[in-house]
Amino acid sequence: MISNRLKSLAKYFSKDDKVIDIGCDHALLDIYLIEEGILKSMIVSDIHEKALQQGIDNIKLHKLEKRIETRLGNGLEVLKNSDDIDTILISGMGTSTILSIIENPYFKKINKLVIQSNNDHEILRAELIKKSFNIIHEEMVKDANKTYINIVFIRGRKTYTELEIKYGPILVRNLDYLKYREDYVKNILDKIPMNKILIRHKLKKELNEIKRMKKNIK
Numbered sequence: 376m377i378s379n380r381l382k383s384l385a386k387y388f389s390k391d392d393k394v395i396d397i398g399c400d401h402a403l404l405d406i407y408l409i410e411e412g413i414l415k416s417m418i419v420s421d422i423h424e425k426a427l428q429q430g431i432d433n434i435k436l437h438k439l440e441k442r443i444e445t446r447l448g449n450g451l452e453v454l455k456n457s458d459d460i461d462t463i464l465i466s467g468m469g470t471s472t473i474l475s476i477i478e479n480p481y482f483k484k485i486n487k488l489v490i491q492s493n494n495d496h497e498i499l500r501a502e503l504i505k506k507s508f509n510i511i512h513e514e515m516v517k518d519a520n521k522t523y524i525n526i527v528f529i530r531g532r533k534t535y536t537e538l539e540i541k542y543g544p545i546l547v548r549n550l551d552y553l554k555y556r557e558d559y560v561k562n563i564l565d566k567i568p569m570n571k572i573l574i575r576h577k578l579k580k581e582l583n584e585i586k587r588m589k590k591n592i593k
């Protein structure tokens with residue numbers, strides 16, 4: 376069965392999107408997108424044969440071989456110029472892998488990215504904004520005691536403040552997210568020894584920043 380974490384990504388797609396899921400693994404979200412009629416067809420890929428095989432097996436089980444095409448390989452390298460993919464879905468990967476994947480000539484044909492990165496969301500935002508993308512959706516999703524961040528980028532230049540890039544232009548105005556982030560930072564601070572003055576100072580500064588933002592929302 377599909378998890379809430381994966382299901383939460385489905386709402387960001389519309390019928391006209393021509394999607395590749397990079398790092399599909401089990402392909403559960405892809406099967407859901409097709410079975411729910413959200414997408415008519417799509418390409419899914421994975422760099423590891425065993426992972427892709429899991430996807431292929433699940434796709435066969437659901438008899439969706441004609442609607443979901445599978446490709447083995449590294450990131451956007453599986454696409455040819457003749458493909459008409461314009462939307463990338465990536466979930467369950469770290470930001471540095473995501474950024475290395477988009478360093479590919481095919482990326483100029485991409486207009487939308489739906490991303491659930493495991494880490495470094497500030498770097499992800501900053502790099503995609505530099506590449507002339509802006510953020511249209513951001514969401515914090517809780518599933519099985521873990522917290523995930525979904526971000527949807529579309530092509531188009533927009534200016535953001537430092538705080539918007541750090542916390543997210545939408546999440547920076549979300550009280551639940553700020554509370555989560557405050558607890559997260561407090562947790563780290565509690566584990567940092569007293570003699571690590573610089574890192575403690577940086578974390579305390581972030582806590583004050585979050586407190587100020589929370590006050591502005593209330």
Ligand SMILES: C[S@@+](CC[C@H](N)C(=O)[O-])C[C@H]1O[C@@H](n2cnc3c(N)ncnc32)[C@H](O)[C@@H]1O
Nearest residue numbers: 397398399400421422423426448449450466467
């Ligand atoms: C943790 S799984 C996430 C699977 C699924 N997207 C999800 O969110 O549940 C990450 C998958 O990405 C694949 N992967 C990692 N780097 C990749 C790359 N550069 N290109 C394609 N797939 C990659 C891995 O083999 C693995 O199957």
